[in-house]
Amino acid sequence: MRILIINGPNLNLLGTREPEIYGNRTFENYFDELRELFPQIEMEYYQSNIEGALIDKIQESQGKFDGIILNAAAYAHTSVGIADAVRAVDIPVIEVHISNTFSREDYRHKSFIAPVAHGIIIGFGLKSYELAVMYFNNQK
Helix, strand or coil: CEEEEEECCCHHHCCCCCHHHHCCCCHHHHHHHHHHHCCCCEEEEEECCCHHHHHHHHHHCCCCCCEEEEECHHHHHCCHHHHHHHHHCCCCEEEEECCCHHHCCHHHHCCCCHHHCCEEEECCCCHHHHHHHHHHHCCC
């Protein structure tokens, strides 16, 4: 099984950005741990602050991955383009968010990706990614 994890804007700052919300670990360190937890799953990781680059990566994943874990970050609340890319590929996409977006500002309560995602995991910190991998692992 091959899974692609895609992180959107500002998630390259994990570990230093608002640690009271996002924790104090970098995603790269967490990703190493995630790979150790699931050695039977091939995982790739991609991060970009650019909306079009995220759309390109989703489109390029067609036929190469069995699942996508997508944290579009702020773009979840603004990007019809990313939602259209998720809808266009024949790959299950799990939307994840580190924080509980419903306990934050009102504009974070709506996701354009949620209606086209296979499922959503919100608010469990970095463990949100592990829960998504667990879902894909149980689909074999």
